[in-house]
Each structure stands twice: as C-alpha cells, then as structure tokens.
Amino acid sequence: MAEDVSKQQKKPGRIRKFFSMARLVGFLLLLGLLGVQVINPYPVEFLRVKTFDMYQRAQPREVKTRPVTIVDLDEESLATVGQWPWPRTIIADMVANLFRMGAGVVAFDIAFPEPDRLSPNMIADNVSGLDPSIEETIRQLPSNDAYFANIIKQTRVVLGQAGFDRKIEDQVHRPPVKKSIAFRGEKPHAFVPSLPSLVRNIPEIEEVAAGHGFFSLFPEPDGVVRRVPTLFQYENEIYTGLAVEMLRVATGRRTILVTSNELGVEKVAIAKGLILPTDKKGRVWPHFSKRDKAKYVSARDVLSGVVDPAMVRGKLVIVGTSAVGLLDIRSTPVEETLPGVEVHANVIEAVVDNAFLSRPPNMDGAEFLLTLFAGLIMIILVPMIGAKWTLVLFLFIAGGSGASSWYLFSEKKLLFDAGFAMISTLGIYIQLTYMGYAAEEAQKKQVRSAFSHYMSPALVERLAEDPGQLKLGGENREMTLLFCDVRGFTSISELFDAEGLTKLINKFLTPLTNVILQRQGTIDKYMGDCIMAFWNAPLDDPNHQRNGCLSALEMIDSLVAVNERLEKEAEEEGRPHIPLKIGIGLNTGTCCVGNMGSDQRFDYSVLGDSVNLASRLEGQSKTYGVTIVIGENTYRNVQDLACIELDLIKVKGKTEAVRIYSVLGDDQVAQKPEFIEYAKHHATLLKDYRQQNWEKVREDIKTAHQMIDALGMEHHGLYDLYEERMIAYEAEPPGENWDGVFVATTK
Structure with missing residues (x-):
C-alpha cells in the first residue's frame, strides 16, 4: 500500500519536471515560430528566396541548346545607325533580313507606342517653309510605319507590350488585341496580377502582327528578377508574356491553355511537350544560366548582312538591348547585371530543356512539419540529455535537412527551404540552453552569497x-x-x-x-x-x-x-x-x-x-x-x-x-577655466530643458558635445539621452506644470 502511494507521488513530480518552465517557454516559442511560418512575412520570404538564389549561384543552369538568338541594339549599333529610336524603315529592313536568313519568329522586347517621327508626313508637319508642291509630294510618300507594317504582315512577328504597376495619366486607350488564351478549370483572374496601365504599339503595326506579348519584368523587393510572369491582367482581360507568345506563334497554335483551380494557376500549356509549371499567380521560376554572349548578334551586323546564317536559321529571335543608356539591365540570382531581353531567352530555354524550378504547394506543409518536429526534439531532449549532445543532434538534423534541400534542387529541381526550420530550431536550442544555464547560475549565486562576506582590516x-x-x-x-x-x-x-x-x-x-x-x-x-x-x-x-x-x-x-x-x-x-x-x-x-x-x-x-x-x-x-x-x-x-x-x-x-x-x-579639474565654462553651460542647458525650450536645448547640446571633447571627457551619452527624451516630450508634451522630474522604469 505504501509502495502504491509512493508511486502516485512520484508520477505528478515527473510530470511537473517534464513541463518545466524552460520547456513551457520552448513550446510557446515554437508555436510563435510556426505562426510566423504560416503567415510568411516578407523577411521570412526574403531569407527563403536568398537561399534559393545561393543554390542557383552554386549550380547555374548549363546552356545545352540555344533556341533563341538575341539581336542586340548594342552600343556599336547605336554608334553606327544613330541614337534610338531608329526609323521604322531600318527596323523593317532588319526584320526582313532576319526572315531571309530563315528566322522562325522575330519578337520585340521593345514597344512602338507612337508614330515614327521620321515618317514623310511627320516631316512635312514639322518643317515650315516648304514649297507646296514639295510638301504635297512628301505627303504622298508611304509612312515609315506603313512600310514596317507591310513587312510584319508578311512574316511572323510578335510585338512587345509594356505593363506598368502604376497609373500612367496620358495613356492612350485602344481596343484589346485578339485573344489567344483558353481556360481549363477555375478562371485565374483572381490570382493573375492586374496592371493599371498598358503601353501598346500603334494600331497600324499592332493589327498585322502574328502575336502580342508582355515583356515587362517586375523585380522582387530586393531588386532581383527570380520569377517571370507568363500571364498579365488588364481591364479584366488576361494576356500572355513575350516568351509564351513567341512559343505559341512558333508552334502555329491559335491558343494556349491555362489550367487553374481554386488555389490559383497550375500551368500554362502551349503544345505537347511545351508546358510551363507556374505558381498560383502564373509566374514561372526559371533555372537561370550565366550570361551567354554566344546567343547575341549585333543589330548592326544584321543590317549589314554579315551575320552567320546559322545564328538565325530556325531560331526564335528577340530584338532587345544591352546598351546601358536604354535602361533594360536587370539583376538575376546568378548575375547582378543582365540585359532584360536575356531573361526572356532564359524562359524559352527553360521550356525547351525542361529546366524550370518548381515549388509545389505541399512544400509549405513539409517545411512546417520540419520546423515542428525539429523544435519538439529540442524541447524534449535539451533539458533531458544536456546542451552538448543535443548540439550534436542539432548539427545532424541541420546537415541532413540542408543536404536534402540541396538534393531536391540539384536533382529534382524542387525548391525546399530548410533554413527557417533550422534557424527556428537553433533559436529554441539557445533559449533552452540559456534558461538551463540561468537556473544553474541562480543556484550557484545562492551558494556563493553565503561565503562572499568579508570583513575590512579596520573592523x-x-x-x-x-x-x-x-x-x-x-x-x-x-x-x-x-x-x-x-x-x-x-x-x-x-x-x-x-x-x-x-x-x-x-x-x-x-x-x-x-x-x-x-x-x-x-x-x-x-x-x-x-x-x-x-x-x-x-x-x-x-x-x-x-x-x-x-x-x-x-x-x-x-x-x-x-x-x-x-x-x-x-x-x-x-x-x-x-x-x-x-x-x-x-x-x-x-x-x-x-x-x-x-x-x-x-x-x-x-x-x-x-x-x-x-x-x-x-x-x-x-x-x-x-x-x-x-x-x-x-x-x-x-x-x-x-x-x-x-x-x-x-x-x-x-x-x-x-x-x-x-x-x-x-578639485584640480574643477578649477580649470574650461571646466568652469562647461559647468555653467551645462546648468543653462538644464534650465532650458526644464523650461521646455527645445530648440534652445538642441543648440546647447551641440555646444556641450564640443566642450566635453575639448576637456577630453567621454560623456556624449548623457546628451544623447537628453535629446532622446526631448524628442519624446515633443511628441507628447509633459504639460505646462511639469516640474522636470523623470520617472525611471528600470533599476
């Protein structure tokens, strides 16, 4: 009977020992961290994408095929032809040369929103004093835009369009272009980013183009382009990105298929074997390569006809710029400076080589479970077996999780973030270790205090x-x-x-x-x-x-x-x-x-x-x-x-x-003239401070800093404190009857 009572008494004691204060705090910390992981604020997302950036820098995509050739409006081309924009006749001749060399599709990573200012009719409008007969002759000449439109009509050209995440007041509204999208499942309008402004091309050339695609790239808050939109929404209509539209035109498809569900967009299908896995907003996560100069040809060489035909024949050609002055330089996970046109080339190469990175929805759940289980292991074992062995265990878990994350990236192209879970687990480990250390120190302090009393020699x-x-x-x-x-x-x-x-x-x-x-x-x-x-x-x-x-x-x-x-x-x-x-x-x-x-x-x-x-x-x-x-x-x-x-x-x-x-x-310091002057100034400062003459106090503080520097003293913190309190009092005045008393909240 006595033995049974003893067992009953021990059981509650063990329970209380298990649910110690350190473990209870650890449980609360773990719950808080799990809540942060679910909410996914920007700092957490920032650390996650920076981890994935590190993976891409360590293993950038190897360029296996080059389905894209970039016609570069480089510095040499601008020096030869002239500053941008060029006459549309020159651009039309460049397009004609590309198709004569066997280009599959030509797309523009630029827009033509205004008529060519060098067209004959524009010249007639802007040049005064022309002979009427000469002016009439000039006006009868075809415009440069008509010449360009005629070339586009005979070829497969995809024109670029620019979307903006801000309202452009002088935007010209035009009817939407013909649609080339079909939907399966839920309509994606609730998920696809909606843009308040859209810059299109002039109708004369836009109406005869084979396709129209957005070339806008929206960097993430840290300025890096990681995810490239394939779909855009404008005035409740869905449009495709430049790379997707080029592939549609190249494969001869009339439409692309967007598959989505109640969670968002799932994928964009262009043709058999050409499927782009997307996130819920319709963005793709290409595995970026390093800058590949081998896919570039100069626009100057295209115009002069000296380009190797093999660089153009059967290729998807994008006309863009690497010239710094034309402001299309981007930052990617593997390159700090990359022409924006090459980002679109990376997307097309990722489609052809099936080299997209993917982050399925279940990755969030897997990361949540990793944080939960690793945290629970620390909470249970740190007080039980001590900090040293659980540190070894933590390093094993962290190493295994990190290795698994790298394996999924390098072999499966899956993005799994173990970083937040490991940082959370380390935080819990530190909290438990510290609280154990603090409890031990408290015990030592009690023992130490009993033997810390010493008598003075005089006593x-x-x-x-x-x-x-x-x-x-x-x-x-x-x-x-x-x-x-x-x-x-x-x-x-x-x-x-x-x-x-x-x-x-x-x-x-x-x-x-x-x-x-x-x-x-x-x-x-x-x-x-x-x-x-x-x-x-x-x-x-x-x-x-x-x-x-x-x-x-x-x-x-x-x-x-x-x-x-x-x-x-x-x-x-x-x-x-x-x-x-x-x-x-x-x-x-x-x-x-x-x-x-x-x-x-x-x-x-x-x-x-x-x-x-x-x-x-x-x-x-x-x-x-x-x-x-x-x-x-x-x-x-x-x-x-x-x-x-x-x-x-x-x-x-x-x-x-x-x-x-x-x-x-x-007393020797007190008799120095410099100190006497400083002491008087300090007394004046306190008087102004208590009279709430804040502007005067600011001037007094500046002078006081200079005086204590001259005296070789280190008391700048005192005046920093006055200034900090003064700012608080300016925000919340202490009142006219303030007696200058400050209430300390700490010992």
Whole structure:
C-alpha cells in the first residue's frame, strides 16, 4: 500500500519536471515560430528566396541548346545607325533580313507606342517653309510605319507590350488585341496580377502582327528578377508574356491553355511537350544560366548582312538591348547585371530543356512539419540529455535537412527551404540552453552569497581590541555608501572558463578594493563583479563624502593599468580583449550599521533606505552615460570637486524625486577655466530643458558635445539621452506644470 502511494507521488513530480518552465517557454516559442511560418512575412520570404538564389549561384543552369538568338541594339549599333529610336524603315529592313536568313519568329522586347517621327508626313508637319508642291509630294510618300507594317504582315512577328504597376495619366486607350488564351478549370483572374496601365504599339503595326506579348519584368523587393510572369491582367482581360507568345506563334497554335483551380494557376500549356509549371499567380521560376554572349548578334551586323546564317536559321529571335543608356539591365540570382531581353531567352530555354524550378504547394506543409518536429526534439531532449549532445543532434538534423534541400534542387529541381526550420530550431536550442544555464547560475549565486562576506582590516583590528562587539544589533550613523559594478560582465565572462574567470575577478577587485581601503572605506560585500562599500563605520570619518567620491575617481584610474595588463595577456593567449568599464553609485544618509545575522553566523553590514538609493544610482550611471552618479546629500559636501547636475529623477522603488549629480574630476579639474565654462553651460542647458525650450536645448547640446571633447571627457551619452527624451516630450508634451522630474522604469 505504501509502495502504491509512493508511486502516485512520484508520477505528478515527473510530470511537473517534464513541463518545466524552460520547456513551457520552448513550446510557446515554437508555436510563435510556426505562426510566423504560416503567415510568411516578407523577411521570412526574403531569407527563403536568398537561399534559393545561393543554390542557383552554386549550380547555374548549363546552356545545352540555344533556341533563341538575341539581336542586340548594342552600343556599336547605336554608334553606327544613330541614337534610338531608329526609323521604322531600318527596323523593317532588319526584320526582313532576319526572315531571309530563315528566322522562325522575330519578337520585340521593345514597344512602338507612337508614330515614327521620321515618317514623310511627320516631316512635312514639322518643317515650315516648304514649297507646296514639295510638301504635297512628301505627303504622298508611304509612312515609315506603313512600310514596317507591310513587312510584319508578311512574316511572323510578335510585338512587345509594356505593363506598368502604376497609373500612367496620358495613356492612350485602344481596343484589346485578339485573344489567344483558353481556360481549363477555375478562371485565374483572381490570382493573375492586374496592371493599371498598358503601353501598346500603334494600331497600324499592332493589327498585322502574328502575336502580342508582355515583356515587362517586375523585380522582387530586393531588386532581383527570380520569377517571370507568363500571364498579365488588364481591364479584366488576361494576356500572355513575350516568351509564351513567341512559343505559341512558333508552334502555329491559335491558343494556349491555362489550367487553374481554386488555389490559383497550375500551368500554362502551349503544345505537347511545351508546358510551363507556374505558381498560383502564373509566374514561372526559371533555372537561370550565366550570361551567354554566344546567343547575341549585333543589330548592326544584321543590317549589314554579315551575320552567320546559322545564328538565325530556325531560331526564335528577340530584338532587345544591352546598351546601358536604354535602361533594360536587370539583376538575376546568378548575375547582378543582365540585359532584360536575356531573361526572356532564359524562359524559352527553360521550356525547351525542361529546366524550370518548381515549388509545389505541399512544400509549405513539409517545411512546417520540419520546423515542428525539429523544435519538439529540442524541447524534449535539451533539458533531458544536456546542451552538448543535443548540439550534436542539432548539427545532424541541420546537415541532413540542408543536404536534402540541396538534393531536391540539384536533382529534382524542387525548391525546399530548410533554413527557417533550422534557424527556428537553433533559436529554441539557445533559449533552452540559456534558461538551463540561468537556473544553474541562480543556484550557484545562492551558494556563493553565503561565503562572499568579508570583513575590512579596520573592523578586524577593532574586534580584536574589543571582542565584546561580536553581538547582534547595530547603531544609526550618517554614512556614505558606494556600489560599483562592471559593465557588460556577462560578455566578458564568456571568454573565460571558471578558473580563468576567478582569476580575472581577483585581478580587478584587488586594486579597486585597495583604493577603497586606502581612503578609510569598508568593504561590505562582493557580489560577483559588484562591490558594496561604505564610509564612516566602523571608524569615524568626518570627510566620508569626499573620501567616497575621490575613491570612485581613483577606482576609474586604477582600471587603466588593469586593462593594459589584461590586453597584453589576451594578446599572448590569442583571445579577444574587452576592456573593463565600471559604473559607480554614491549616496549619503542615515543607516543602521552593525552585526547582522544569527547567533551562529553574522556579519558586519549596513541597512537602510540610503543603501537602496545608492544601488539605484549605480544602475542609473549606465542610463545617463556617465561613470559616477551621486545623490544630493553627497553632493552638498563635495562641491569643490568637478560636479555637474544630471537630473531630477524618481528612481524605481521611490515615491519622491531626488536630484542626482555626476563627479567628473577632482578639485584640480574643477578649477580649470574650461571646466568652469562647461559647468555653467551645462546648468543653462538644464534650465532650458526644464523650461521646455527645445530648440534652445538642441543648440546647447551641440555646444556641450564640443566642450566635453575639448576637456577630453567621454560623456556624449548623457546628451544623447537628453535629446532622446526631448524628442519624446515633443511628441507628447509633459504639460505646462511639469516640474522636470523623470520617472525611471528600470533599476
């Protein structure tokens, strides 16, 4: 019976142990990460596509066939023929030459939205003073556009059209061109991007063309063209992209077939064997190749007839430009600068070589499950078997997931992202490891605090003379309290093992302690890297405020030699060096000081509200960007030192505001004319600040920065804090009756 009760008691204990705080936080973190993965915000999508970009850079598509030839309006062509736009007669002659050389289809990655300005009738309209008979003769000549249209009518030409994702006010509306699309399943209009503006060609040439295709490319937010639209929507009508239309015309098909369902577009079929897998918006994800100059011919050479006919015969020819001045340079996953015309060539090559990348809808589910299972493994095993072995397990999972992602890309052309799952799993691992470490450190701190109380030499001498003082109780005395803490000690401690960290603490606590003891101070306790000390007990010290402040200044100076020594040791040991910097808080007030504890174990210590305030002031030194912060009671007795007022602040845990100051130097610094001028300027700045004269404060801050630079001081953070608060007060004014008090929300 007793054994059954014992088992029942152990079972709830095991359950509570399993659902520890670290695991509960891990579960919540995992749920949050899964929610982010489902929502898929831009940063997540950005990391995903950058991973796929990295794959394509590592293994760009190998060019196996070249079904496309690009007629390049390059710099040499522009230098020979003249600046763009060229007369349509020249373009028509170029098209005629291409078809004489056996071109299959000729497409334009440019549009002709306006009549040719060099047509005879345009010249007659724009040239004044012509003889009427000459003007009549010129007007009877056929226009350049008619000449171009006649060539297009006899050949298979696909004209380009430009869509814009913004409204063009002076856009000319024309009737839509003839349709060449059939639909299977759901109509894709809800998914295909709708463009507010469309730039077409002039009707004279557009009506006789064999096809019409959009050549617009819309880079993603980072400026990279990854996915190329095959379908566009304008005024509730669906149109095809340039590459798709070229393939339709080349295969002699009257229509293409768009298949879609309730989730979006699935594919675009042109002919048997020519199928483009798309995402739900009708975009294809071509596997890009590096720039292929072998598929380019110069427009100048086409016009002069010196092009190798093999470059044109049976090819799909795209007329485009690589000239920088014509602004058609794009960025792809494998090339930072690529002519936009070659992007269309990549799409056609991907169709012919079946080299499209694909990301089926089930990939989202697979990535979700990977995040879920990997996260659960970490949550279960990290507290159970420890951080070291679960790190090995994490590396195994990450390596396997990354290898699987690469295999699917390189062998199957499938895009599977393991990056988010691994980053999420690593985050959960770090969270669990940190919380385990923090819990362990909390236990160590409890043990350490029991043995961290040391008596000062002065107290030892006094107790040796009068052992009767070893009794519980104390006395009220006016005292000056000091708290000193090392800034960023957590980051510094990570550079050392336990033994090295102990040595480090001893190296800087020793000189700091010596300074305090030399100034008649008493060390109350060491708390890791923190020192608590006081003056005017157990020995009387009529100058305890001054000794406390001078000790603080000397403690700062003593760290110079310590940091030089530590830097040299770090260089010899080949590890980084982080300089030690401290923050100090000083306060004066009445406290109860004496032997505190029990009959068996007690220590000489101090209690009182003034002690708590001194600790709070040390914490504020980081906030105010200064090393030393002192209270008003301390300041009253050290006004011969180089002091400035910092603020009127209500510290955490206090109901009344206190005026706080900083000690920047000893009495010699205080007598320097530069400091006297600076102190007056600082007092004026505070006055303007409390009167909410913000514009004047801004000018005061600029001058203050210059003054402290001249004095060789490093207190720019103080004025950055004023400026930050001032901006907040400008947004939400504190009111006309504001007394200048700032309420601190942190210790």
